[in-house]
Amino acid sequence: MKRLALLTLPLALTACTKAPQDTPPAQTAPAAAATAPANTALDxxxxxxxxxxxxxxxxxxxxxxxxxxxxxxxxxxxxxxxxxxxxxxxxxxxxxxxxxxxxxxxxxxxxxxxxxxxxxxxxxxxxxxxxxxxxxxxxxxxxxxxxxxxxxxxxxxxxxxxxxxxxxTRYGGPGATAFYEVAAQTQPCSHPLIPDKQCLQVRELHYDERGLKSGTPGEWQPLYQDIEGYEHVNGVRNVVRLKRYAVKNPPADASSVAYVLDMVVESETVKAK
Structure with missing residues (x-):
């Protein structure tokens, strides 16, 4: 098993928010880009x-x-x-x-x-x-x-x-910071729109002000939607820092939360058992 620490965790962490949904919504609809600012001096x-x-x-x-x-x-x-x-x-x-x-x-x-x-x-x-x-x-x-x-x-x-x-800009404000551990292997999960869907398995982690793990990790749960900017490789376990955004006025069958990769803070290759 090969472990590679990529970056040191930042000291300032935000308060906890909700963990991934435990029912399968449709994939998050892409948000439209915010209107670009009008022509102006350097802003x-x-x-x-x-x-x-x-x-x-x-x-x-x-x-x-x-x-x-x-x-x-x-x-x-x-x-x-x-x-x-x-x-x-x-x-x-x-x-x-x-x-x-x-x-x-x-x-x-x-x-x-x-x-x-x-x-x-x-x-x-x-x-x-x-x-x-x-x-x-x-x-x-x-x-x-x-x-x-x-x-x-x-x-x-x-x-x-x-x-x-x-x-x-796209979601209209700063997102909430969260840390997730992403299991090395995806798992089959039931999705109303995607046959044979494979979901990431994730659990939330918590860190203290010194960047050290604290408390008990959350329960493993399937994540029924993508993490923007994250490309998963089966066999590689990652700890990622994400931003969670509230999606304004999502369609009835879409998620009200968007997950966007901020950085990969730890990566580990796990040998298949």
């Missing part, structure tokens, strides 16, 4: 309300910057919120502080995880985007149905990002 709330995924990157000669598209299936993503920028869909996750003065964006030295990736293009992506972001950039924000963020370097390189609404 910190607008920046923080979206995941910014790289759509186009051109150098000063108008040539595509191929090095920034090392992952065709997962475009480079920036998240800018509360004075912090996070860079994902690279080899390593990077983060750091940022400031905006007028239309000028300045990002402080980025901290990075230290994983090695087999694909040299991914390793090069880390270095390339890290250097670019830590150089001064001119920032422009265009609102609309698909918000657009543009970063222009002093040398004339232009990076264009499209906005994808965060869960907080």
């Amino acid at each position: 910190a709330a607008a920046l923080g309300g979206y995941h910014w995924q790289l759509d186009q990157a051109l150098d000063a000669k108008g040539q595509r910057i191929e090095a920034l598209f090392a992952r065709a299936d997962r475009p480079l993503q920036l998240d800018l919120r509360d004075g912090r920028v996070s860079v994902s869909n690279t080899c390593n996750r990077m983060s750091g502080g940022y400031t905006i003065a007028g239309d000028k964006l300045e990002i402080a030295r980025l901290a990075s995880t230290m994983m090695a990736c087999a694909d040299p293009k991914l390793m090069a992506l880390d270095q390339d985007i890290g250097q670019r972001l830590q150089a001064p950039q001119t920032l422009a924000l265009r609102s609309g149905d698909t918000p657009q963020l543009t970063l222009t370097s002093a040398g004339g390189d232009v990076l264009t990002f499209r906005g994808e609404a965060t869960a907080d």
Whole structure:
């Protein structure tokens, strides 16, 4: 049995809320994205309300910057919120502080995880985007149905990002934090709309202010809906930090709760018995 602790649990945890439903609702209907803010000057709330995924990157000669598209299936993503920028869909996750003065964006030295990736293009992506972001950039924000963020370097390189609404934006407010243990194997479960449905088996965990497990875990229960952003691999047990959102005006046969992955905090490969 191989155990891998991925990240340290945060100290601040929220109060307990209800565990997964014990009757099978239909899968959560996808919530519509919130209306994008109107065209305006740079707005910190607008920046923080979206995941910014790289759509186009051109150098000063108008040539595509191929090095920034090392992952065709997962475009480079920036998240800018509360004075912090996070860079994902690279080899390593990077983060750091940022400031905006007028239309000028300045990002402080980025901290990075230290994983090695087999694909040299991914390793090069880390270095390339890290250097670019830590150089001064001119920032422009265009609102609309698909918000657009543009970063222009002093040398004339232009990076264009499209906005994808965060869960907080889509569901109209911050979700409640919860921790679940997800069993290594899914189990058959009865679902009114999906024949031969396989459900995740989950139980809620609790942690104290030091990030240590406390109390007794909840009972194992089937989860009749998906966790947004989570991809389960049979044979791998995970502890995940989730955000739970109330779904406003759900259809009569749909769940009133949405589960969105925040982070995987522990992962363990379990040998089949």
